[in-house]
Amino acid sequence: MDIFPVKGSSLEDLKLKDSVIILPAVATGNVGELAVEILLASLPVRLAAYIENENVLPCVGNDPVSISNPGALSTVLELFEVMPGTSSKPESDVKVYLLQQRAPAMQGRQAAYAQSIVAWAQSHRVGRLVVLSGLDASLCKDKQLLGPTARYYSISDTKEAAAAQSLGIEALEAEYLQEERELHGLLPPWPLLAAAASHTLPALMLACFASEGDNIPQAMQLATYTRDLMPTLVGTALTASAAAVLRIPCSFASLFGRSSGFESFLG
Amino acid sequence: MNFSELEDVYSSRTAQQDDEEQATSHAASNLECPIILWNMRVRERFYPEGLKPELLVLATSRASCALINAAYSNKQVLGTCILPEVSLSGHHVQPSLKDQSCVLYACGQSGEMLLICSQYSVKPERSVSFIKALLHEMHPKQVLILGGVPSDQLWAGDVDPSQEAALFLLSTEASKQVHVSKGQGPPVPPIPYLPSGSIVTGLAAACLSYCQARSMYADLVVAVDMVPGLAHLSVRPLADAACKIMSAVNMPPEFFQTLQQPGIFKRAAMDVERAYGSSLDGVGAVFV
Numbered sequence: 001m002d003i004f005p006v007k008g009s010s011l012e013d014l015k016l017k018d019s020v021i022i023l024p025a026v027a028t029g030n031v032g033e034l035a036v037e038i039l040l041a042s043l044p045v046r047l048a049a050y051i052e053n054e055n056v057l058p059c060v061g062n063d064p065v066s067i068s069n070p071g072a073l074s075t076v077l078e079l080f081e082v083m084p085g086t087s088s089k090p091e092s093d094v095k096v097y098l099l100q101q102r103a104p105a106m107q108g109r110q111a112a113y114a115q116s117i118v119a120w121a122q123s124h125r126v127g128r129l130v131v132l133s134g135l136d137a138s139l140c141k142d143k144q145l146l147g148p149t150a151r152y153y154s155i156s157d158t159k160e161a162a163a164a165q166s167l168g169i170e171a172l173e174a175e176y177l178q179e180e181r182e183l184h185g186l187l188p189p190w191p192l193l194a195a196a197a198s199h200t201l202p203a204l205m206l207a208c209f210a211s212e213g214d215n216i217p218q219a220m221q222l223a224t225y226t227r228d229l230m231p232t233l234v235g236t237a238l239t240a241s242a243a244a245v246l247r248i249p250c251s252f253a254s255l256f257g258r259s260s261g262f263e264s265f266l267g
Numbered sequence: 268m269n270f271s272e273l274e275d276v277y278s279s280r281t282a283q284q285d286d287e288e289q290a291t292s293h294a295a296s297n298l299e300c301p302i303i304l305w306n307m308r309v310r311e312r313f314y315p316e317g318l319k320p321e322l323l324v325l326a327t328s329r330a331s332c333a334l335i336n337a338a339y340s341n342k343q344v345l346g347t348c349i350l351p352e353v354s355l356s357g358h359h360v361q362p363s364l365k366d367q368s369c370v371l372y373a374c375g376q377s378g379e380m381l382l383i384c385s386q387y388s389v390k391p392e393r394s395v396s397f398i399k400a401l402l403h404e405m406h407p408k409q410v411l412i413l414g415g416v417p418s419d420q421l422w423a424g425d426v427d428p429s430q431e432a433a434l435f436l437l438s439t440e441a442s443k444q445v446h447v448s449k450g451q452g453p454p455v456p457p458i459p460y461l462p463s464g465s466i467v468t469g470l471a472a473a474c475l476s477y478c479q480a481r482s483m484y485a486d487l488v489v490a491v492d493m494v495p496g497l498a499h500l501s502v503r504p505l506a507d508a509a510c511k512i513m514s515a516v517n518m519p520p521e522f523f524q525t526l527q528q529p530g531i532f533k534r535a536a537m538d539v540e541r542a543y544g545s546s547l548d549g550v551g552a553v554f555v
Contacts (some may be wrong), residue, residue, distance in 0.1 A: 004480040007441070028280065050480040054298050056397075057391045058473040060437055060487070063463035071436070071443055075476040103468070106392040107286055108294025161408050167450040184280045186287040254464030 001116045002052045003079070014048055014081075015095050020233050021079075022226060023099040023117070024132045025189030027190055029210035031134030032189075034219030036100045039226060041065045041249040044083040045098060046093075051077035055113035057103040064102070064251040075077035076103045082230070094127065094234040104188075114191035120198050128160065128202040128233070132222050133189040134210035135172075139240035149209040150221055153177065155197050163232040167225055169206065216255075220246060271543060284485060296352075297392040300400040301369075305346040313378030320373075322518055324406035324466040324509075328468045329539050330501045331413030332384040333364055337535035338525050342372035342382055348401055350387055364542035369401075380522055381407065385470060394473035402477055409442075410478050410485035411518045413505055414471030415492045433491035434501070434508050435461035437475060441508070442484040457511035461489060485518070486512050499539040503532045 002148035022039070024032025039045075055078050064074045082096040084194055105113035121129065135151065151172040152164035161171070181190055189205055206225055208218040223246050275489050314320070326332045344362065348369040358366045374380040380476050395528075436458045443456075461467070467475075471487055478485030488508045490501040506526040513523035525531060 002480075007482045050476075052395075052476070052480055055379045056395075056467065058476050059466050059468045060475050060479075061463070061466040062437055062461045071438060071456060073437055073439060073443075073475070073479055075479055076472075092487050106294060106297060108292070109289030109297075111291070112295075160271045177432075178405060184284050186284055186291075187280060233465055251464045254462075 001054075001120050003120070004050045004052070006047055006049060009048070014079075014124075016097070016121075016126050018093075018125065018127040019095040019097055020128055020130060020230075021097045021099050021121060021126055022130040024133075024134065025192055025205075026101060026240055027188040028134035028136045028216035029212055029218065031208055031210050031215045031218045031222060032132035033101060035132045035222035035226065036098055036214060037064060037249045037251070038219055038223040040080060040100060042223070042244045042246045043098075043227070044244070046083055047078060047079040048081045048097065049079040050075055051079060051099070053077055053116055055105045055109040055116060056101065057106055059103045061102075062250070065249045067250050077101055096230055096234060102254055110186055110188060111195075113189045114188075115197040117192065118141065118195040118201055121259040122154055122199045122201055126201070128204065129192075129196055130160075130226065130229070130233070131145065131189050131192055131203060131205040132226060133205055133207040134215065134218065135176075135207045136180065136184065136210040137211045139176060140209055141173075141175065144173070144176070149218065150225060151207050152210075153193070153207070154207040155193060155203045156200060160202065160233070163229055164204065164206065164225075166232065167228055169225060172205075172207070177228075206257060214255075216248070216252060219249075284460050294392070297390075298396050299306045299351070301397055302349040302351060303346055303400060304349065306344055309343050309373055311372040313343075318381065318405040318407075319364040320405075320407050320515070321379040321409065322360075322513070322522070323381045323383070323405060323410045324412075325383045325385065325410065325412045325471075325474055326391075327385050327412065328415035328490065328492075328501075329364075329386075329542070330415065330499065330505055330535070332386050333415070333499075333535040333538040333542070334502050334506055334532065335382050335384055336362075336364060337538060338506070338531045339372070339374045339380070339382060339481075342374040345373045345381065347371065348383075348397070349383075350389070350393070350397070353387065362511070364473075364538055375519075375522065379519065389470045391469050398471060398473040398477050402474070408484065409518075410474070410483060411509065411512055411516075412471050412474050412485065412487040413509060414463070414467065414469075414487060415490045415501070416465075416467050417492055433492070434504050435459055435465075435489050436508075436512075437461050437467065437487040437489070439475065439479045439483060439485045441482050442486050442516075445484065457515045458488065458508045484516070486516075488512065500537040502536045502539065506532045506535075 005014060020021055024036045026033060059076050061074055063070060063072050078100050080098040150169050152169045153172040154161040193203055193205060208222055210218045227244060273472055326335045353367050362370045369385040369387055372382040374382055436456050475485055475487045490505055510523045510526045
């Protein structure tokens with residue numbers, strides 16, 4: 001796995017030590033990627049680096065977030081820095097990064113991909129990971145069908161758990177967790193969380209129950225929780241991010257392919 | 268961007284778990300490098316100080332391979348890139364459009380253009396290692412990728428590719444700065460940018476990503492193919508688009524003017540039909 005800082009900057013400029021990296025797990029309903037895309041469209045961010053990982057399928061596209069700069073190329077793995085605000089108070093030295101993943105790892109390489117990401121994060125002494133994911137709604141029990149659909153699951157650090165609880169997010173039920181791991185343990189987000197646990201890298205998963213279909217509402221919910229969680233994770237106010245109104249990226253307009261012309265429905 | 272293919276929308280996670288388990292034992296083979304064989308006589312003649320052409324052209328679709336073959340008849344075989352898992356049985360001695368192969372050519376008096384005709388159906392899992400092996404020794408000033416994308420899977424724009432030629436551009440950040448209008452106003456690309464929401468995968472995407480990460484000047488022209496059997500119809504639009512890009516990056520006129528000769532793209536279109544047939548048994552649905 002290789003990281004390429006954008007032109008004009010270097011690896012030393014990234015300041016990954018003790019940082020928080022928010023990344024999606026390519027899982028049920030692609031909720032994680034949608035949520036990160038919403039955050040990229042809404043928060044003040046700066047493209048920091050491109051990441052090459054041979055385990056991830058390649059893809060490119062234009063203007064995923066906005067069309068203010070037409071022809072802005074996006075690749076499969078990109079690291080964005082969340083910019084601090086411009087208030088008079090000193091902002092935290094702890095940086096927050098969004099690592100967007102726009103394609104799945106190839107079949108048979110989920111565990112290898114997870115290990116490579118976590119090993120890379122650990123080699124740069126990243127502070128913690130926040131994994132955004134969808135959870136298979138078909139495994140929900142009766143009591144999970146009512147009420148909020150967001151859940152959290154924390155590895156090795158109670159700070160993240162307390163932060164998620166303060167936002168009113170419920171802990172992922174042990175029964176669901178066990179069943180999911182038994183049935184789908186090789187699929188995201190579990191390899192990523194297992195890799196974080198084996199490398200003793202603190203990680204928090206924020207997830208929503210979802211099925212395949214239109215999961216923009218679930219993604220918006222996750223993005224809202226993530227935005228509200230950031231100040232707690234970095235220890236001080238990220239003023240610009242905390243106040244950001246979440247926006248739908250322009251690429252969501254064609255999320256379900258080309259629209260059929262209405263001419264075929266006219267009598 | 269939602270990557271669920273139509274047939275996977277309703278598949279269960281249990282099936283995906285089984286697939287993941289079965290694929291784990293052999294998936295690492297996708298990361299193995301292909302084998303590159305060089306014609307050292309040609310390489311030392313044209314590139315004595317390393318592979319540094321003015322322009323590297325990578326053709327990844329049937330139409331673009333046929334176009335390159337027809338347009339640059341004076342090219343010389345520089346090498347070949349071999350995927351070990353693809354059989355060479357039935358291959359022709361001389362490079363042929365019908366072969367599953369990837370041939371590298373030097374073109375121009377001093378090898379100003381390096382052409383790569385990738386006639387393999389390189390699956391996305393193999394694309395990254397394929398491109399890294401191809402490009403890691405090369406340092407072109409500019410890269411031009413000519414590719415295609417199936418309309419039924421990854422095309423989400425408004426243009427109907429069954430009714431009109433749909434060609435679009437993706438450029439690295441470095442290359443975007445080159446495509447500026449001469450006068451006032453925003454940058455004007457030679458052909459329209461790929462609309463937001465559509466994506467390109469596979470070999471072309473791997474190449475453009477490689478160039479973007481390394482701040483190289485690179486452009487990808489994609490033709491949206493309605494039906495693979497009608498690929499010959501995109502030869503002329505591809506030729507026009509390639510011509511505009513080469514002109515925009517200040518390539519010597521003799522390299523792109525040849526693309527504008529009517530005989531060239533007619534011959535290329537015929538070559539595509541002859542090599543691949545013009546049957547309609549491709550992917551995608553046609554509504555009548």
